Amino acid sequence: xMPYKLITQATGPLGSSSSRSEYALFKSLxxxxxxxxxxxxxxxxxxxxxxxxxxxxxxxxxFNIASGIALIERxxxxxxxxxxxxxxxxxxxxxxxxxxYEYGVKALTDATAYAFRKPEFRGLTETIPQxxxxxxxxxxxxxxxxxxxxxxxxxxxxxxxxxxxFVQLLERMPEATAESIQLPMTRQDIADYLGLTVExxxxxxxxxxxxxxxxxxxxxxxxxxxxxxxxxLGDIE
Amino acid sequence: xMPYKLITQATGPLGSSSSRSEYALFKSLxxxxxxxxxxxxxxxxxxxxxxxxxxxxxxxxxFNIASGIALIERxxxxxxxxxxxxxxxxxxxxxxxxxxYEYGVKALTDATAYAFRKPEFRGLTETIPQxxxxxxxxxxxxxxxxxxxxxxxxxxxxxxxxxxxFVQLLERMPEATAESIQLPMTRQDIADYLGLTVExxxxxxxxxxxxxxxxxxxxxxxxxxxxxxxxxLGDIE
DNA sequence: CGATGCTTTGAATCTCGTCAAGATGTGTGG
DNA sequence: CCACACATCTTGACGAGATTCAAAGCATCG
Numbered sequence: 377x378m379p380y381k382l383i384t385q386a387t388g389p390l391g392s393s394s395s396r397s398e399y400a401l402f403k404s405l406x407x408x409x410x411x412x413x414x415x416x417x418x419x420x421x422x423x424x425x426x427x428x429x430x431x432x433x434x435x436x437x438x439f440n441i442a443s444g445i446a447l448i449e450r451x452x453x454x455x456x457x458x459x460x461x462x463x464x465x466x467x468x469x470x471x472x473x474x475x476x477y478e479y480g481v482k483a484l485t486d487a488t489a490y491a492f493r494k495p496e497f498r499g500l501t502e503t504i505p506q507x508x509x510x511x512x513x514x515x516x517x518x519x520x521x522x523x524x525x526x527x528x529x530x531x532x533x534x535x536x537x538x539x540x541x542f543v544q545l546l547e548r549m550p551e552a553t554a555e556s557i558q559l560p561m562t563r564q565d566i567a568d569y570l571g572l573t574v575e576x577x578x579x580x581x582x583x584x585x586x587x588x589x590x591x592x593x594x595x596x597x598x599x600x601x602x603x604x605x606x607x608x609l610g611d612i613e
Numbered sequence: 614x615m616p617y618k619l620i621t622q623a624t625g626p627l628g629s630s631s632s633r634s635e636y637a638l639f640k641s642l643x644x645x646x647x648x649x650x651x652x653x654x655x656x657x658x659x660x661x662x663x664x665x666x667x668x669x670x671x672x673x674x675x676f677n678i679a680s681g682i683a684l685i686e687r688x689x690x691x692x693x694x695x696x697x698x699x700x701x702x703x704x705x706x707x708x709x710x711x712x713x714y715e716y717g718v719k720a721l722t723d724a725t726a727y728a729f730r731k732p733e734f735r736g737l738t739e740t741i742p743q744x745x746x747x748x749x750x751x752x753x754x755x756x757x758x759x760x761x762x763x764x765x766x767x768x769x770x771x772x773x774x775x776x777x778x779f780v781q782l783l784e785r786m787p788e789a790t791a792e793s794i795q796l797p798m799t800r801q802d803i804a805d806y807l808g809l810t811v812e813x814x815x816x817x818x819x820x821x822x823x824x825x826x827x828x829x830x831x832x833x834x835x836x837x838x839x840x841x842x843x844x845x846l847g848d849i850e
Numbered sequence: 851c852g853a854t855g856c857t858t859t860g861a862a863t864c865t866c867g868t869c870a871a872g873a874t875g876t877g878t879g880g
Numbered sequence: 881c882c883a884c885a886c887a888t889c890t891t892g893a894c895g896a897g898a899t900t901c902a903a904a905g906c907a908t909c910g
Contacts, residue, residue, distance in 0.1 A: 453850050456768045460760060473753045515752055516710050522759035529766035530808030531693045571767030576898055578858055595857060613690050813866055815890055832889060
C-alpha cells in the first residue's frame with residue numbers, strides 16, 4: 377500500500393532533503409503519526425512548468441513538496457504577476473483563507489509532491505496536536521517571509537534585492553553553496569519576485585559581476601565571490 | 614504583527630466600535646469566555662506618538678486596540694523604516710515568533726488598548742478552542758494583508774499605491790467615507806508604508822488632485838471624488 | 851539548419867529620489 | 881497677543897535608477 381518509506385531527517389517521500397528548515401510539517405512526529413499521514417497521501421508527479429495547483433481553482437488539497445523546485449505566483453486581472461516565493465523540498469503549500477487557491481504553484485524543475493485531501497488532513501491535525509503546531513509554525517514562518525519581502529520591495533535597490541535572493545537561496549535551497557548556486561528560475565521569475573523587470577535584473581547581475589561580488593559561469597549558475605558584501609547588501613536587518 | 618482584527622459585536626472593554634471585520638478574536642465566544650478574557654486584561658492608555666510596544670523589547674503582552682489609531686513599524690539597523698500596517702479599534706497585535714517584538718506599535722492619535730499577559734492569554738487559548746481558532750483566522754488574515762502589500766510594493770506606481778491606501782482606509786477605518794477620510798498619519802508614515810518618499814507622496818497626491826480623482830480640503834483630510842477610478846487604481850485583483 | 855525562447859545590451863524615456871527652498875501650521879514663551 | 885521656533889507639507893530643479901522599446905546574441909529542439 378505504501379511504496380515509500382517515511383523518513384524525516386534524510387531524503388524521503390514525506391520528509392525532505394531540504395535540511396535547513398526548522399519549520400517542517402513532519403517535525404517531531406512519531407512513527408505512528410507519520411504512518412497515518414502517509415496513508416492519506418498520494419504522490420503527484422510534475423514535469424517542468426506544470427502547475428501543482430492553479431490560482432482560483434477549488435482548494436481541495438494541501439501539498440508537501442518531495443523533490444524539485446517550484447514557485448508561488450499571484451496574477452492580477454490586468455495581467456501583472458507577483459512571484460511570492462520559491463519553494464523547495466520539504467516546503468508545505470496549499471492552505472488558503474477561502475475555498476479557492478489565491479495563488480498558483482508552478483514547478484520550475486521536474487518535481488514530486490505528496491498531496492493530502494483537505495478533509496482528511498484537517499482530521500489529522502485534530503488528532504495529532506504536534507501536526508497542528510507544525511502547521512502554525514509554518515504559518516508564522518510564511519508570514520515572516522512575507523514581511524521580509526515587504527521590506528525589500530519597499531526599501532531596496534535592484535542589486536540589493538538580488539543579493540537578498542542569493543542569501544535566501546543559500547539558506548533554503550538544498551544544494552546551494554557560495555561556490556555554486558543553480559538558478560532553476562528564469563530572469564522573468566526573478567524579476568516578478570523582486571518587483572523588477574527582466575532587463576533590470578540582467579543589468580543588476582552584470583553590475584554585481586563587474587563589481588566582482590559574483591561570477592556568472594552560465595546564465596543559470598552563479599558563484600558568490602564576496603559573500604560578506606553580498607550578505608550585507610541582501611540583509612534585511 | 615499586522616492587524617489582528619479583534620472585536621466583539623458590541624462596544625465594550627474588549628471589543629469595540631470598528632465594524633467591518635470578519636476576523637474577530639472574540640467572535641463566537643460566549644459570555645463566560647468573554648468574562649474570562651476580561652478578567653486577565655488591563656487597560657493601557659496612550660497619548661499621541663507614544664509606543665504601545667517597542668521593537669526588540671521583551672514580548673510579554675498581546676494587545677487589543679480599544680480606541681484610537683496606531684501603526685506597526687519595523688526599523689532596520691541602517692535606520693530604514695518600513696510601516697507594516699495601520700491599525701484600528703478592534704485590531705489585535707503583539708504576537709511574535711520570538712520572545713521579543715520584531716516590530717514597534719506607535720499611537721497616531723490618543724489611544725487605549727487592552728493588554729493581556731502572554732502566559733495567561735496562552736492559557737485561555739488552550740481552554741477555549743474557539744479562541745484558538747480565532748487566533749488562527751486572524752493570522753491568516755494578517756498574512757493576506759502582508760501579501761497584498763507585497764503585491765502593491767512589487768507592482769504599483771506611486772499614485773496607485775496611494776489609491777490602495779485610500780481603499781484600505783475606507784474598508785477598515787471606522788469613520789472613513791468617500792466624502793471624508795481623515796488621515797491621522799503623517800506623509801512620512803504614508804511614505805514608509807508605501808515604500809516611497811514624502812516628496813513623492815506629496816506630488817502623487819497633487820497629481821490625483823489635479824486629475825480630479827480626489828480633493829484635499831486640508832492636508833489631513835481627503836475626499837474621494839471618483840471612487841470608481843480610485844478603486845480601480847488601488848485594486849490588487 | 852531554422853524556429854523558438856531566454857538572456858543580454860543599447861538608447862530613449864519616465865518615475866522617483868535627492869537636495870534645496872519656501873509655505874503652512876502649531877505650540878511656546880515673552 | 882505677538883513673535884519665534886519647530887515640525888510638517890509642498891514645490892522646484894536636478895540626477896539616479898528603473899522601465900520601455902528595440903535589436904542582437906545564444907542556447908535548445910524539432
